[in-house]
Amino acid sequence: MRIVKATAMGMCFGVRDALEVARSIENPGDVTIYGELVHNEDVMRELDDRGFHRLGESERGRSIPVTPQIMITAHGICKLERLRLIAAGYRLIDTTCPLVKRAHDAARALEKMGCLVLVIGRRGHVEVDGITGDLRRFEVVESVGEVRRYDERRIGIVCQTTTPPALANEIVDRIRFMNGGSDIQYAATICRPTLDRQAAVRSLLNQVEALVVVGGKKSNNTRQLAEMARNAGKPCALVQGADELDPAWVNQFESIGLTAGTSTPDKIIEDVYRRLLAIAADHEPEPFRQVI
Ligand code: SF4
Structure with a gap:
């Protein structure tokens, strides 16, 4: 079986930068993350463990953060909401993607x-x-x-x-x-990382029988990647991590493409890639080919 990685995939610079800011904060207990910093459960768990407070996306604007600082995620907020938060006395840590x-x-x-x-x-x-x-x-x-x-x-x-x-x-x-x-x-405001990732998937879909997309189930761009496969008539598995891969599904194909949403950390992509290789190796008695 061939496992072919997309030439562009995974975490974009906007999410990466926001995550870096979060990881550099020394007093997480004083900070409420305003929404989901990344649509990835593992990363959000890591931030929870460090003591960050969190306001879910549906609670924004309705619940009152209890910390003196609020971290705006890469998705951004409107100016009115920003002014409302500042007027209420919060200090904003702004990681809105440019x-x-x-x-x-x-x-x-x-x-x-x-x-x-x-x-x-x-x-x-x-x-x-x-x-x-x-x-x-x-x-x-x-x-x-x-x-x-x-x-x-x-x-x-x-x-x-x-x-x-x-x-x-x-x-x-x-x-x-x-x-x-x-x-x-x-005004063409689709971002370059999205354009690159979608172009890479289009090219990948011409080379493989099926696609594995790694990403959070709530992530818009992850869903879009899976939809591209379905629109091209190719089977697609959307997984959040390596343990969600079904060997029986994987083993139906001679070739599988691998891509990931813009919130997916490199380590999770690598884990999924290794798991795919392991499933392929278990299935094939002869040495299999691997294309990177
Ligand atoms: S706009 Fe593009 S680069 Fe910025 S956070 Fe969103 S997906 Fe990432």
């Missing part, structure tokens, strides 16, 4: 230009809530089917940073088609 900030800035700039802002992304996702939180006129568009005629002179479009490029293009084309009389501005 590429998320870029999406916020683009959306606000489009609104200033008089546009209705359309945000392509997942409704209710923390990053999307952060982008829309400072806007007065916006709509979130999740799918091509949701696009309509907006009857606006100017329309501005931004994307959640982890939107699959193919989906974004389809939605943008549909918006243009249905709003022929409008001035339409598109």
Whole structure:
């Protein structure tokens, strides 16, 4: 069996930097992590063990942090919420990814230009809530089917940073088609790590029979990678760690591709890779080929 690793995968610099900041904090007991720093249970457990407080994504804005400091995750928050927290006396440790900030800035700039802002992304996702939180006129568009005629002179479009490029293009084309009389501005805010990881998976899917995606079940970009496999008609297993791999499933294939979401630590990817090799070795009596 061949195990082929994606040429780009795993933790992006935004999540890596945020994690580094968290690990460097000397007094975790004084800090509440505002949402999920990474969509990865192992890493979150590590932070819990160090004594960080945590406010779940659904509790943000509803519960009151009990610590003097709040850590903003790479997904970011809107300016209004930031000001509200500062006014309440909290000291913020801000690890918002610069590429998320870029999406916020683009959306606000489009609104200033008089546009209705359309945000392509997942409704209710923390990053999307952060982008829309400072806007007065916006709509979130999740799918091509949701696009309509907006009857606006100017329309501005931004994307959640982890939107699959193919989906974004389809939605943008549909918006243009249905709003022929409008001035339409598109700010391409999909982040480079997402573009690289999705391009690597597209190429991988041409080389293998099935795909293993390593990542948190709540991670948007991890789900997108799995969806790419399903859309290409390839079987896909989404696992959070090596122990979730099913040898019977793995052994059905001659070749398997390996990729991982942007919250997945290198060690977990490596564990899954080694487990795949071990399953393949157990199954094949003859020496198997391994491609890195
Ligand atoms: S996925 Fe992209 S935007 Fe999000 S944290 Fe990573 S680099 Fe930043």
